[in-house]
Amino acid sequence: MKNNITGTVSILINAGAEEVWRALTTPELIKKYFFNTDARSDWKEGSPITFSGSWEGKSYEDKGTILKVEQNKLFKYNYWSSMSGTEDKPENYANISYELDKEGNQTKLTIRQENIADQKTKEHSEQNWLMVLKNLKNLIEKVNA
Secondary structure, three states, X not given: XXXXXXXXXXXXXXXXXXXXXXXXOOHHHHHHHOXXXXXXXXXXXXXXXXXXXXXXXXXXXXXXXXXXXXXXXXXXXXEEOOOOOOOOOHHXXXXXXXXXXXXXXXXXXXXXXXXXXXXHHHHHHHHHHHHHHHHXXXXXXXXXX
């Protein structure tokens, strides 16, 4: 059964959309801001995407399929986490989207996660996504400083 709960977080980054996009789709950069995860994909619509690593001493292998790619604007994939405690079934996949919007000399990056099980999980997810966004912002702005 699909859940109608959606989590959303945003941040302004002092960089152009091209730089933010590169950070979202380059495995070496993803590893630096996304909890040391290894991301694998060819970054094309319909292709698989996986995230693997170790979190709090437990190994994980998360996976999904890329749903939409609009370079420098939108990257969306579905996603199932091996740590979610749910079966690997379509109804247990969340949709994750990264939306990039130009705001002056900055890029507003919004992460939206759909199909969240409950309010507690939503709050936990939003806290994690905020950490990811802050790490990403720091990484990009340090390079541009």
